[in-house]
Amino acid sequence: MNKIAQIVKWCNGALAVDVDINAEIDELATDSRNIEHPETALFIAIKTNLRDGHLYIADAYVAGVRNFLVSRHVEAGELQGANIILVKDTLLALQQIAAGHRKQYKLPVIGITGSNGKTVVKEWLYQLLGGRFSIARSPKSYNSQVGVPLSVWLMEPEHQLGIFEAGISQPGEMEQLEKIIAPTIGVFTNIGEAHSEGFLNIRQKINEKLILFRHAQHLVYCHDHAQLNECIVNYVHHVQDVKLFSWSAKQDADLRVTKINKQGNKTQITASYKGEEATVTIPFGDGASVENAMHCWCVALLLGLSQAEIAEGMMSLQSVSMRLELRHGLNDCTVINDAYNSDLTSLQLALGYLDQQKQHLMHTVIMSDMLQMGKADIDLYEEVAAQISRRGIQRFIGIGPALYKNKAAFRKYKKLRSIFFRSTEDFLKNFHQLTFNKEAILLKGARVFAFEKIGLLLEQQVHQTVMSINLAALKQNLDVFRAELSPGVKTMAMVKAFAYGSGSYEIASLLQHAGIDYLTVAYTDEGISLRKSGITLPIMVMSPDASSFDRMIAWNLEPEIFNFRSLGMFVQIAQTLQVKNYPVHIKLDTGMHRLGFEAHDMEQLITLLKDNPMLQVASIFSHLSASEDPKEDDFTALQAKRFDDMSSQLMRELPNSPLRHLCNSAAIVRHHSLHYDMVRLGLGLYGVDGSHSLEGKLQQISTLKTMIAQVRDVPAGDSVGYGHKAMADHDRRIAVICIGYADGYLRDLGNGNAYVLIHGQQARTIGSICMDMCMVDITNIPEAKEGDEVTVFGNDLPVTLLGQWANTISYEIMTSISQRVKRVYINEE
Structure with missing residues (x-):
């Protein structure tokens, strides 16, 4: 372990408070919610445009952390017994600490950059080389300015090889990452348009990425990328210590591909190296996989593997899923499927995600043996058991001979019920003896244990039509809008209407974890459901039924008050229940004429609010009618003027200072002067750019897919579907697909008005949409x-297009997707 004194030297910091300079640091933490070993953790308060880590120092202290890295004064009295290191820039200090840590290790390190394929190449190299080396590598796709130092910090004395990826989004960023990774072998996967916004052109982006290899001994790349090859040759002319190792399918190269033979889902590749020909087979049929495999082949040769070893490893390559999948399981369970690999670091990340599933009191982990070199089994599983126990998990199911052998490491934790099986087949045979009911279940297994069989047993089988919701895309969309806000402006997120069809709890849970300030639902029952699932954020109810006011108070839900009738009835309930200063939200009508108090109501409203100690106005708000339309900017300005006048009149008379909010998603982007104290995020959060001003920055979070149930040939003259109307004017081949209007695929999309994508190609509807x-x-x-x-819709087929085809809006398409359609939640890292 590294000591505080060493950390201070590496980051050129000053000990503002010196309690124990010999304190040992094992963990670098940037998130106060995910600290595995607080007693040996250093909490680094990183400040970004979106969040200031200094605001979470108290949370980290309560969690047990006693070592802090800060960039501004912190009251030592509030952190008794803690070491506090003061630096100018905590992000730079984190990078310097990781660079100092890296210098302690004289081992080969592979550094990977490029536009695509970085994570796959890293994981495939791990699969190829894991039997020979003890490897430290980036968790998932940790390749950012924060992710890289956290990855390199994972290097320990038992490691024999490091594999780290690096990504940049603007010039100057690779300079620091090179010092941290200091690769001896470089891999440049390819170059493309991804993340090009910060660069003048492709050439500048290539040259910036090449900085990663300025001290490398070898650089692996594909000679067939013309611009990349030209830039690399010029770069090596100036950095002559780097030896190039190229591969090509078109021209001379160190590894010359002579034949590529695709056979279904497999590809056979023959190549010549040093005058000798060798053939490998990979279990993938796409071109990207061939390119990724070739990079891995080159690296394996540089590290001394024989062609026979490489061929054996290539045939065993497994697909890489860098995402957690959350699915609804049997008996009201939630299944978190992270069964693509199993090691200590990825286990820690997955356990953090399991922690977020507050809707279940019971948490279970099903885990396979860890196929991880470098740690003795007893040490490895002692650490696994400690992690499981610290998280308060009630049940652990271990699968594999090593876990079975090390049962004692888990059995010593009396609050943890542990069960062990020698193999996956053994577990499957005994599945009927286990009970899974209303719990969150984490599947964490190495590929060879075939945990997909367990997943099939645990998942709720609902429908062949599945809507996948990308939670990482939702978080990115949130950050896009947050970047538009001035410091201190709060965010309220709409999760009404089943979160626009995406699933209320799962979306609300992510937003709560991301630090949103308020949630909004339409009806009381929606809010109660979220409360029952463990959501603790303030929740505003937009359309409260007066008969449910008592339940709202019981569940700490905050009503929108929009007329004197609802105000009077809420006051009566508040008096009966003897509550005081209960938060309510006052809705003003500024011209939309749907709900709200008008200007002539202000005097009476002020009197009633001032005379009622049972209430406290939490916020005052209104709704813009056409904030997305430049032609209606004058009307938007008129609404804002009315809002200013009425809300100011209220605030002058109220004893507290309520939040004011007016902007919806489109207004956040188009009307910065109207942000007030808080903004409301609706459809924009889910990836629809109503403002048409974000230039593709938003990601559609939902993908709706189904399957072909039957294929049939229809001769010319025959009809298709109900009504005997859709006549085939020529011989046709049709597919019957498993989606209908009962699933939310609107009838207006039938009769050729829409198309779906099959093998990436358009297939238009024929005849009327049926129920199923x-x-x-x-x-x-x-x-x-x-x-x-x-x-049915997704990144390549936007939901906005379906809205146009059906003569409606995206809201209706998204909210029409039936509850019987299975939702799968993906959390890409």
Whole structure:
């Protein structure tokens, strides 16, 4: 372990408070909610445009942390017994600490950069080389200015090889990452348009990324990328110590591909190296996988693996899923599937996600053996058991011979019920003896243990049509809007209407974890459901039924008050229940004429509010009618003027200072002067740019997919579907797909008004949309077959397009998706 005194030297810091300079640091923490070993952790208060880590120092202290790295004065009296290191820039200090840590290790390190494929190449190298080396590597896709130092910090004395990826979004960023990774072998995967906004052109982006390899001994790349090759050759002319190791399918190279033979879902690659030919087979049929495999082949040769070892490893490569999947399970369970690999670091990340599932009191972990070199089994599983116990998990199910052998490491924790099986097959045979009911279940297994079989047993089988919701995209959309706000402006997020069809609790849980200030639902029952699931954020109810005011108070929900009738009835309930200063939200009508008090109501409203100690106005707000439309900016300005006048009149008379909010998603972007104290995020949060001003920065979070149930040939002259109306004017091949109007696929989308994507190609609807099925034309998609995947909407088929086809808006499409359609929540890291 490194000591505080060493940390101070590495980051050129000053000990503002010196309690124990010999305190040992094992963990670097930037999130107060995810600290594994608080007694040996250093909490680093990183300040970004979106969040200031200094605001969470108290939380880290309460969690047990006694070592802090800060960039501004902190009251020592509030952190008794703590070491406090003061620096100018905590992010730079984190990077310097990681660079100092890296210098302690004289081992080969592979540094990977490029536009695409970095994470896959890193994980495949881990799969290829893991049997020979004890490897430290980036968790998931930790390749940012914060992620890289946290990754390199994971290097320990038992490691024999490091594999780290680095990504940048603007010039100057790679300078620091190079000092941290200090690769001996470099891999430049490829170059493309991704994340190009911060660069003048592709050439500048290549040259910036090449800085990662200025002290490397070898650089692996594909000679066939013309611009990349040109830049690399010029770069090596100035940095002559770097030896190039290229591969090519078109010209001479160190590893020359002579033949590529695709055989279904496999690809056979033959290449020549040093005059000898060798052949490998990878279990993938796409071009990107071939490119990634070639980079791995080159690195394996540089590290001395034989062609036979490489061929054996290539055939065993597993697909890389860098995401957690949250699915609804049997008996009201939630299943978190993270069964793509199993090591200590990824386990810690997955356990942090399990912690967020507050809707369940019971948490279970099902885990396989860790195929991890470098730690003795007893030490490894002692640490696993400690992590599981610290998280308060009630049940642990271990699968594999090593876990079975090390049962004692878990059995010593009396509050943890532990069960062990020698193999996955053994678990499956005994599955009927286990009970899973209303709990959160984490699946964490190495690929060879085939945990997908366990997942199938645990998941609720609902429908062949599935809507995937990308929670990482939702978080990115939130950050896009937060970047538009001035410091101190709060955010309220709409999770009404089942979070626009995406699933209320799962969305609310992520928003709570992301630090949103308020949630909004339409009805009381929605709010109660969130409370029962463990959501503690303030929740505003927009359309409260007066008969549910008592339940709102019981569940700490805050009503929107929009007329004197609702105000009077709420006051009566508050008096009966003897509550005081209960938060309410006053809605003003500034011109939309839907709900709200008007200007002539202000005097009476002020009198009633001032005379009622039972209430306290938490916020005053109104709703803009056309904030997205530049042609209506004059009307938006008129609404804002009315809001200013009425809200100011109220605030002058109220004893407290309520929050004011007016902006919806479009207004956040188009009307910065109207942000007031808080803004409301609705459809924009889910990836729809109503303002048309964000230039593709938002990501559509939902993808709706189904499958082909049957393929049939329809001769010319025959009809398709109800009504005997959709006549085939020529011989057609059609697919019956498993989605209909009962799933939310509107009838207006039938009769050729819409298309779906099959194998990336358009297949138009034929005939009317049925209740559970519809038909599409696949005459020009000969490879389409029964069981194939069908995209109804997603990144390549925007939901806004379906709205246009159905003569409606995205809201209706999204909120129409039936509850019977299975939701899968993806959390990409």
